[in-house]
Amino acid sequence: MSLLTVKHLTKIYKEGRPAVNNVSFELKKGECLGLVGESGCGKSTLARCLLRMEPFDSGAIYFKEHAIEQLNERQLKPHRKNIQIVFQNPAAALNPKLKIKDSLIDPYDQYRKELHLSHFSYTSKEAFVKQLLEAVELPTDLGDRYPHEISGGQRQRVTIARAISIEPDLIILDEPTASLDVISQGAVLRLLTELRTTLRLSYLFISHDLAAVSQMSQRIMVMKAGKLIDQFSRSQLFAEERDPYTKELISIF
Numbered sequence: 379m380s381l382l383t384v385k386h387l388t389k390i391y392k393e394g395r396p397a398v399n400n401v402s403f404e405l406k407k408g409e410c411l412g413l414v415g416e417s418g419c420g421k422s423t424l425a426r427c428l429l430r431m432e433p434f435d436s437g438a439i440y441f442k443e444h445a446i447e448q449l450n451e452r453q454l455k456p457h458r459k460n461i462q463i464v465f466q467n468p469a470a471a472l473n474p475k476l477k478i479k480d481s482l483i484d485p486y487d488q489y490r491k492e493l494h495l496s497h498f499s500y501t502s503k504e505a506f507v508k509q510l511l512e513a514v515e516l517p518t519d520l521g522d523r524y525p526h527e528i529s530g531g532q533r534q535r536v537t538i539a540r541a542i543s544i545e546p547d548l549i550i551l552d553e554p555t556a557s558l559d560v561i562s563q564g565a566v567l568r569l570l571t572e573l574r575t576t577l578r579l580s581y582l583f584i585s586h587d588l589a590a591v592s593q594m595s596q597r598i599m600v601m602k603a604g605k606l607i608d609q610f611s612r613s614q615l616f617a618e619e620r621d622p623y624t625k626e627l628i629s630i631f
């Protein structure tokens with residue numbers, strides 16, 4: 379079943395060339411779809427359009443068969459609950475003045491009325507925070523610390539815990555490991571893969587790193603200068619018919 383369908387999406391900032399140019403794809407429920415491309419090719423713009431953080435010029439985006447550009451303010455709240463995003467820089471995503479436990483509870487408080495949790499259960503704030511910290515393999519006493527008192531890898535796990543806390547359908551992972559060292563990168567990618575299965579999540583995994591994308595994703599899309607130039611299943615990564623640009627990305631693996 380298609381969770382997300384994007385048809386001929388185009389986004390132009392002012393008069394420049396399109397940042398996203400006639401992009402079409404489908405993301406199926408339960409899959410990790412990778413989106414790879416060099417800096418400035420339009421990956422984050424596409425993500426912002428999907429979240430309706432950015433208006434687009436033409437085309438359509440359907441999430442669970444609803445055209446998202448037609449959602450009104452009331453319908454937008456459940457949409458925002460259903461698609462969460464994890465950004466590259468966890469330090470910027472966490473409020474430095476809030477203890478980790480207060481940051482973790484924030485999405486639950488915000489979307490309380492829209493939630494039908496099936497994996498996590500809310501009995502008390504403390505018990506809920508404990509479940510979340512355990513889900514991302516962090517010590518449960520970490521909730522009493524501030525973001526500057528934990529490591530970068532731990533901070534990224536906290537932002538992942540925030541994203542999964544409200545059990546969204548789709549998580550957009552926008553370069554989620556770019557700020558981490560190689561060891562932490564591997565550990566976070568492994569955790570994300572496990573969570574996708576346990577919580578039956580779907581991911582759009584955005585990265586300039588084809589190695590990370592191919593490790594995580596069942597299907598891979600390649601973007602260049604706003605256009606999707608190649609789409610294929612992971613088993614077809616090294617196939618002869620790949621676009622020359624994809625082959626170039628493979629050669630710098």
Ligand SMILES: Nc1ncnc2c1ncn2[C@@H]1O[C@H](COP(=O)(O)OP(=O)(O)OP(=O)(O)O)[C@@H](O)[C@H]1O
Nearest residue numbers: 391392397415416417418419420421422423424586
């Ligand atoms: N708010 C904006 N106003 C004008 N142009 C923008 C804006 N945001 C992005 N752009 C331009 O749109 C193009 C795509 O940028 P975008 O940030 O989507 O690329 P990206 O692939 O996510 O890059 P990176 O990997 O470096 O984050 C770039 O040419 C960028 O300069």
